[in-house]
Amino acid sequence: MQPRYIVDDVVHAVTPLRLGEQVTLEIDGHLLDVRLHWQDDNRAELIVNGSANSLYVAQDGKTLYLHFAGKTWQIESQDEFSGAGGEGAGAGQIKAPMPGVVVENSAREGDSVEPGQTLMLIESMKLQTEIKSSVAGVIRAIGFAEGDNFDKGAILVDIEVPSTESDE
Amino acid sequence: MARFNKVLIANRGEIALRVLRALEKLEIPSAIVYHESDRASPAVRQADEAVEITGDSPSGAYLDIAQIVSVCKQLGAGAVHPGYGFLSENAAFSRSLADAGIAFIGPGVDAIELMGDKIRSREFVQQHGFPVPASIILDASVFADGDIARAVESVPGLAFPLVVKASAGGGGKGMHIVNSPDELESAARIAASEAEKYFGDARVYLERFFPSARHIEVQVLGDGKNVIHLGERECSIQRRFQKLIEEAPSPALDADKRREICEVATGIARAANYSSAGTVEFLYTPEGEFFFLEMNTRIQVEHPVTEMVYGVDLVAEQIRVAAGESLSLEQDAMVINGHAIECRICAEDAFNGFTPETGRVLFLKEPAGEGLRFDSGLHIDQQVTASFDPMLAKLVVHAPTREQAIQRSIAALGELVVLGVRLNTEYLARVLQHPAFASGDTDTAFVGVHGEALAAAAVDKEQLQVALAAAYLSDRGTRLLHAATPEPYGAIGHWRN
Numbered sequence: 153m154q155p156r157y158i159v160d161d162v163v164h165a166v167t168p169l170r171l172g173e174q175v176t177l178e179i180d181g182h183l184l185d186v187r188l189h190w191q192d193d194n195r196a197e198l199i200v201n202g203s204a205n206s207l208y209v210a211q212d213g214k215t216l217y218l219h220f221a222g223k224t225w226q227i228e229s230q231d232e233f234s235g236a237g238g239e240g241a242g243a244g245q246i247k248a249p250m251p252g253v254v255v256e257n258s259a260r261e262g263d264s265v266e267p268g269q270t271l272m273l274i275e276s277m278k279l280q281t282e283i284k285s286s287v288a289g290v291i292r293a294i295g296f297a298e299g300d301n302f303d304k305g306a307i308l309v310d311i312e313v314p315s316t317e318s319d320e
Numbered sequence: 321m322a323r324f325n326k327v328l329i330a331n332r333g334e335i336a337l338r339v340l341r342a343l344e345k346l347e348i349p350s351a352i353v354y355h356e357s358d359r360a361s362p363a364v365r366q367a368d369e370a371v372e373i374t375g376d377s378p379s380g381a382y383l384d385i386a387q388i389v390s391v392c393k394q395l396g397a398g399a400v401h402p403g404y405g406f407l408s409e410n411a412a413f414s415r416s417l418a419d420a421g422i423a424f425i426g427p428g429v430d431a432i433e434l435m436g437d438k439i440r441s442r443e444f445v446q447q448h449g450f451p452v453p454a455s456i457i458l459d460a461s462v463f464a465d466g467d468i469a470r471a472v473e474s475v476p477g478l479a480f481p482l483v484v485k486a487s488a489g490g491g492g493k494g495m496h497i498v499n500s501p502d503e504l505e506s507a508a509r510i511a512a513s514e515a516e517k518y519f520g521d522a523r524v525y526l527e528r529f530f531p532s533a534r535h536i537e538v539q540v541l542g543d544g545k546n547v548i549h550l551g552e553r554e555c556s557i558q559r560r561f562q563k564l565i566e567e568a569p570s571p572a573l574d575a576d577k578r579r580e581i582c583e584v585a586t587g588i589a590r591a592a593n594y595s596s597a598g599t600v601e602f603l604y605t606p607e608g609e610f611f612f613l614e615m616n617t618r619i620q621v622e623h624p625v626t627e628m629v630y631g632v633d634l635v636a637e638q639i640r641v642a643a644g645e646s647l648s649l650e651q652d653a654m655v656i657n658g659h660a661i662e663c664r665i666c667a668e669d670a671f672n673g674f675t676p677e678t679g680r681v682l683f684l685k686e687p688a689g690e691g692l693r694f695d696s697g698l699h700i701d702q703q704v705t706a707s708f709d710p711m712l713a714k715l716v717v718h719a720p721t722r723e724q725a726i727q728r729s730i731a732a733l734g735e736l737v738v739l740g741v742r743l744n745t746e747y748l749a750r751v752l753q754h755p756a757f758a759s760g761d762t763d764t765a766f767v768g769v770h771g772e773a774l775a776a777a778a779v780d781k782e783q784l785q786v787a788l789a790a791a792y793l794s795d796r797g798t799r800l801l802h803a804a805t806p807e808p809y810g811a812i813g814h815w816r817n
Binding site for chain 1: 376377675676677678679680682683685705706707733734735737738739740742743745746779781783784785786787788789790791792793794795796797798
C-alpha cells in the first residue's frame, strides 16, 4: 500500500523508508528524517531534519487538520481504492458549490430532464441560485428536501445519463 | 440606582456571550433563548437561565417575536438585549415588548423607525443641515416617466457611477452599483423587485457612488437628554459590502476633521433625541468631504475597537441607560488612547470568492496576551453550518501605535488554532501585511483593487513537506499500521515491493 495525501487537489506520495522512533520518509522525491512526540491527543512536537515544530492535529475520518508555524492545513488521506480522477461516475451528479439551504425542488425522481432545465432553487449567503442540469437524463435521486441544509460538495441531484451519451 | 431584575439575551454566538459578560459585571441575573443547534454554546451554558425556542429554520427561531416575548413573561425578565442582527432594529419587536411592560435595551421605537427607513433618515439628516450624497428617490412617477436617466441628469451633483439602494435595506443588503446610463433602467427595476421580495417594501433610491471613499463611522451614546461621541472607526476593508477589518482611530483623519465629523454625528443623534448606543456611518472622500450614509440603531459588531481605545464598556452603558440612568461618561473625559484593530474571523474560503465553509470544530486554541481580546462563541464540537452568518469570532488588538497593533494582530492570527473548519485568518493576515494597509491607504475598494496581491500565496515546498510528514505520522490509519509492524521489518520499508 502506498500512502497518499491530497493538499489543494494535488496528490503527494509519502513513502516510509525506515520506521521506528526515528522515521525516514520520502516525500515528493526528498528524504526527511522525522520524529513525532505526542504531548496529548491534539498536540505534538515534530522534529524534521533536526528542527522542532509545535504541531496541532485533529482528524475527522480521512481528513487531517494540522496547524504549525502559524498556518492551518487541511489534508485528505487518499482512499486506496478511490484512485485519482473520476471513473465515469459523477457525470450526472450535481454537487453543491457552497453550503446552503434548498428553497424549492422543481423536479422529481424519475423525471426526464434536458440540459439547462432548472432542477432546484437554493439559497446561500442570502442569495438565491438556480441549479440547472448540464446533461440530458433521468433523475435518480434528489439529495435534499425543501428546507434542508446541505454542505459544500454534497450531491444535490443525481442524474442517470444514458450510456450512449456517457464518456465512459 | 435603577436596575433590571433580569435581562434576557435574544441572540447567539459571540455577541450573546459579550452581553452576558456585561450583565455579570453589573450583577444582573441573566437569561437566554436558544435554538437547539446552539444548546452547547458557551453563552447558553453560562447564562443563569436558558430556554429553548423553535422555528422553521434556526434563524427563524431567533426572529420569532411572539415566542421570545412569551419566554420573557414566563421568566419574569424586565428587559431584553437584542445584540446585533436578528431583532435588534425591529420596531415591531420593541413595541411588543413595550406592550408587555418589558424594556428593549436600545433606542426608542421612533429612532428605530426613522433610521430604519433609509429614505426618511437621509431626508431627516438633510433637513437638519448635515451633508448627504446627491440622490434621487425612484418613486412610481420616475418609473412611469420611463426615462430614469433624464431624471438622474436633472439632479445637481448626481453622476455615474451610482448605487441603487433599498429604503428598507442597509448594512449592504439590497445594494447594486450602476456604472452607466444603459444599465440604469434594468438595475433600478431589479432592485425594486428584490426590495419588495426581501423587505416587503419596493422603495429604492439612487445615490452617487464613490468608488474610492473610506467608510468612517462615529460611535454615539445617548441617554435621551445628552448625547456624546466616542470617536470614529474606519471600516473600509470590506467584501460584498460587509466589513472584514475595522480600526480606531481612522488613519485618515486629523484632529480638526475628527472633531468636525464627530460633531455632525452627535448633531444627527441629538436631532433624533437618541438614547442608547448608535453608529452614524459616513463616506469619506479623498478630497476630505464626508456624507451621511445611514445610522445603525444597535450595538455594532465592531464596537470593541472603540471600547479598547476609550476604555469604556458600551454594552454596560446601554443596559444602564435603558434602566433609566444617565450616562456615566462625560464628553470631556473621553480621551483616545493608542490604536485598536478588529479582524472578523469567518468560516469561509477567502481565497476562493469568500464562499462560506462548514464543518465541526475539533480543536480550539484561542490567542491570548496583553492588549488582546478574543470575542468568540466558538466551542469544541460546534457544528458550523450555513444556517447562520459565517462570522464566528472577533480578534481585537489594542497597542500604543497603529504599527504595533498591526504586527500584534498578524501574530495573534497565527496563534489562533481552529481545526475542523476552514477560516479566513490567513487572508486577514495578508491584508494586514499589505504595504497599502500599513500606510493607511485604505478605501472600500481595497479588497478588489489589491485582489492579485491578496491571492493565496504559493505553497512553500519545505512547509508542504513538513505538513505531509506530520499528516503521515499523525494519521490514525498509519499509526495503527506502525503499531502492528514488527520492529525488524520496520527498517526494510515494506511498502516498497
